[in-house]
Every structure is written in C-alpha cells, then in structure tokens.
Amino acid sequence: MGMVFATYFFTPPYYSFSHEVLKLSLWSNLVFLGDGIIVSLSIEAMHRFRNRYRRELRLITSSEEQLRVLNGELSALVEKQRQTEADLKILAVAFDAQDAVMITDSQANIVRVNRTFQQITGYAEAEVRGLNPKILSSGRHDSAFFTDMWRQIKCTGAWAGEIWDKRKDGQIYPKQMTITAVKAPDGAVVNYVAIFTDISARKKYEDEIRDMAFADALTGLPNRRLLLNRLSVAVSASARSGQFGALMFLDLDKFKMLNDTLGHDYGDLLLIEVAARIKSCVREVDTVARLGGDEFVVLVENLSDGMEVAQQGASKVAEKIREVLANPYQLKSQPYHSSPSIGLCMFSGTDSSVDDLLKRADQAMYRAKTTGRNRVCLFDSACTDYRNELAGCPPL
Structure with missing residues (x-):
C-alpha cells in the first residue's frame, strides 16, 4: 500500500500523460509494489526463523542442562548401587562369620540364622524359623533373669552377658551373647539381632585355673x-x-x-x-x-x-x-x-x-x-x- 500511495502523490495527474505513458507508469509502480511485498515477506520470514532458532537454541540448552543433571543423578545412583553391593558383601561375610547370628522380628520370632548358629545349636534354619528363641532355654535361669534382660533392652536398646542355653541334642553350654534392637526411623522396633559365641572352652579353662588355685x-x-x-x-x-x-x-x-x-x-x-x-x-x-x-x-x-x-x-x-x-x-x-x-x-x-x-x-x-x-x-x-x-x- 505504501508503494501505491507513493505513486499517487509523486506522479503527475493521469490526465497529463498519454495513455502509453500512463500504462508504463502503472506497470512500474506494480513492479515496485511487488518488490516491496517480497522484501517485507522476506524480512518477516527472517524474523520468524530467528525467533524459532532462538527458541530451539534455548530448548537445546535446557535439554543439555537437564541431561547433565540426569547424568549426575545417574552417576550418583550407580555409585550408591556399588556401595550398597559392597555393603551387602561385607554383611554377607559378617553374617557367616565365626560368631553365631540370630535375627528375630519385633515379636521375637526367629526369621534368620547363620551357618555358625546351626553349627553351635545343632538346629537347621528351617527348624527354628518362626519359633521363639525359648526353644534354646537351658532352664538354668529364672524368670527374674529374663525380666531384667528385656527391661535393659527396652531402656537402652541392647543387652550383653553370659547365658546358658541348650543344644538340639540336649547338651547345656555357656555362651557370651549380645542382643540389639533394630529400630525404624519412627522409633518402633522392627528386629532383634542376637550375636553369640560358644564359651565352653573358655569356661573349661577357667575351671582348670580355679582347680589349680583351690x-x-x-x-x-x-x-x-x-x-x-x-x-x-x-x-x-x-x-x-x-x-x-x-x-x-x-x-x-x-x-x-x-x-x-x-x-x-x-x-x-x-x-x-x-x-x-x-x-x-x-x-x-x-x-x-x-x-x-x-x-x-x-x-x-x-x-x-x-x-x-x-x-x-x-x-x-x-x-x-x-x-x-x-x-x-x-x-x-x-x-x-x-x-x-x-x-x-x-x-x-x-x-x-x-x-x-x-x-x-x-x-x-x-x-x-x-x-x-x-x-x-x-x-x-x-x-x-x-x-x-x-x-x-x-x-x-
């Protein structure tokens, strides 16, 4: 439209020109108008392209940042997984160490025992799973002993001492035992872990020393x-x-x-x-x-x-x-x-x-x-x- 107005104002009145001249002038104006439209459309297209490029560039930049964050999180997860696997290996070695391990639920029912437990007590894991550790009781300790034991566990979360228990074959033996309460974040007990060793040899040695003295x-x-x-x-x-x-x-x-x-x-x-x-x-x-x-x-x-x-x-x-x-x-x-x-x-x-x-x-x-x-x-x-x-x- 700008080209049309320009032609109108800067071109003498049409009646002052001959028919041929007028035709030539109109044609030139049309060409000029077309060129202007093309240039305007080209500029507008360039603006749209540049804006789209900027949006895509921002999107790419944001994607790269998200990718870096995701890579960092993935690396952390991989490292955590490796550490967890290492901890599990350590726990597996500890679980099958020389000390006997017995794990119970919050109701004191046996859920896991290790190989040493089975060797010391004579019970296979399948025989004791779901049972109360009372099956190991020797009968040498009265109710006051166990009342004091559980009172200490509830107050401090742990108990340690000597106790006499009974093997599957009926043999009574002494052991040094530690009981620890495992608690959830809210403080509720989820498991009890008992770790003990057979101290029969030590007791025999102490008896021999005592015999030598008396x-x-x-x-x-x-x-x-x-x-x-x-x-x-x-x-x-x-x-x-x-x-x-x-x-x-x-x-x-x-x-x-x-x-x-x-x-x-x-x-x-x-x-x-x-x-x-x-x-x-x-x-x-x-x-x-x-x-x-x-x-x-x-x-x-x-x-x-x-x-x-x-x-x-x-x-x-x-x-x-x-x-x-x-x-x-x-x-x-x-x-x-x-x-x-x-x-x-x-x-x-x-x-x-x-x-x-x-x-x-x-x-x-x-x-x-x-x-x-x-x-x-x-x-x-x-x-x-x-x-x-x-x-x-x-x-x-």
Whole structure:
C-alpha cells in the first residue's frame, strides 16, 4: 500500500500523460509494489526463523542442562548401587562369620540364622524359623533373669552377658551373647539381632585355673586354701545354727619309708588311693582336703546340737576312716599295708579361730602317732602342749 500511495502523490495527474505513458507508469509502480511485498515477506520470514532458532537454541540448552543433571543423578545412583553391593558383601561375610547370628522380628520370632548358629545349636534354619528363641532355654535361669534382660533392652536398646542355653541334642553350654534392637526411623522396633559365641572352652579353662588355685594337683581334693575358706564358713554357720562340727587331721604312718624304698611313683599311687577311700567314708557335703605330703584333713558339719552326740558321731566317722585306710593296698604289682594316725577336734560357734582348730587337730594327731600309730585321738585340754607331752590324750 505504501508503494501505491507513493505513486499517487509523486506522479503527475493521469490526465497529463498519454495513455502509453500512463500504462508504463502503472506497470512500474506494480513492479515496485511487488518488490516491496517480497522484501517485507522476506524480512518477516527472517524474523520468524530467528525467533524459532532462538527458541530451539534455548530448548537445546535446557535439554543439555537437564541431561547433565540426569547424568549426575545417574552417576550418583550407580555409585550408591556399588556401595550398597559392597555393603551387602561385607554383611554377607559378617553374617557367616565365626560368631553365631540370630535375627528375630519385633515379636521375637526367629526369621534368620547363620551357618555358625546351626553349627553351635545343632538346629537347621528351617527348624527354628518362626519359633521363639525359648526353644534354646537351658532352664538354668529364672524368670527374674529374663525380666531384667528385656527391661535393659527396652531402656537402652541392647543387652550383653553370659547365658546358658541348650543344644538340639540336649547338651547345656555357656555362651557370651549380645542382643540389639533394630529400630525404624519412627522409633518402633522392627528386629532383634542376637550375636553369640560358644564359651565352653573358655569356661573349661577357667575351671582348670580355679582347680589349680583351690585343688590338689595329684588327688583332685581341695587344697589348704579352699579348706581354710570352707572351715571359716563352717565355723560361722555353726555359730548361727548351734550345730557342732568336727575337724580331723590325718597322717599316714611310715609314708616316708614307702617313698624311700619303692619310690615317689608308688607314694603318689598310695596318696591317690587314700584320697578315694577317705571320700567313700564321708558324705558329699563334707570336705576332704589334702594339705600336702601325706597329710589330709576332713571337715564334717552339722553333726548335732549336743556335744556328746556330735562327738560320738564324729568318732564313728573317724574310726571308719581308720579301718578303711588300714586295709591292704595294691600299688601296681606291689602289695602294701599302711595305716593312719588321726587327730579329732570338735567345734561349735566362733569361740576358736580357724588356725586354732587346725592346730588342735594336728596336736591330737601327733598324740595318736606318738602313742602307737593307727589310732584316733580326740583333742582335750591335756593336749595343749604341742608335740611335747606324750601323755594326756587317750586313744578312742
């Protein structure tokens, strides 16, 4: 339209031109108008192309940024997957480690156990899955023990200690166990994990160490240390109950001659046999101890609350021991005869110390030995002069 107006205003009036000139002028204007339209359309097309290019460029740029973000997220996921796989491998190794592992649900029903659990308990996983761990109970612990255990788990989330359990074959064994509560983010318990080890070997070793400290290595009898402990307890118990007790001190006659003639091996065999014979003469609650060499002590408690009855009972036990020990022995292929000298001392309450009681029984034994051997001698006031007076301690 701009071209048309331009032609109209800048071209002289049509009536001033001839017909040919007018035709030529109109044609030129039409050509000029067409060129303008073409140029305008071209410019408009260029604008549209540029705008579309810019939109596509922005879209490409945004896509590239999204791609970088997605690549970063994918890399993070891949790394997390690798770490998870590594953690699972570690957990798999830990689950099948030397310690037994038992996993329960929140209701304490077994859901998983590892190979070590099966080896220690004797139960296959299929046998215990869905069951309560009570099937392992040995019966050695009362309800108060388990009440305290669960109270600690609920308060602290864990418990650790020693417990006695039972294997599938019925054998009772000790174990060191830790129980941990596994909780969800909201604090609710989802699982309990128990990890334990069989400490039977350790307990056996501890018993051996204790035996070395409190037992005679040759005969297995309590040694001096354990005897003094038990005698102290017996004296205190006697004071509370009013019951009399008795202490017997035994020494084998002519034992040194056996060692000198046949050797210490035969002497050891005799001591072992003497220990067994003495134990056969007393109750299980009584104590038979070896002080060393050929010296033995017998502690008998709760004889009677009357002195005379208690003394008669103790004398019978002592005489029985004397008779049994005086019977012949067979040491390997060598027959042998021996006898004991026994000193007997009664006690009631805490009027006398443990050392005094041992000294009195020893004094009575010395009187038995110096008045003919192979006899029982009861301590009384005439025996106070230790190993000097030869009279005053009548044999029973």
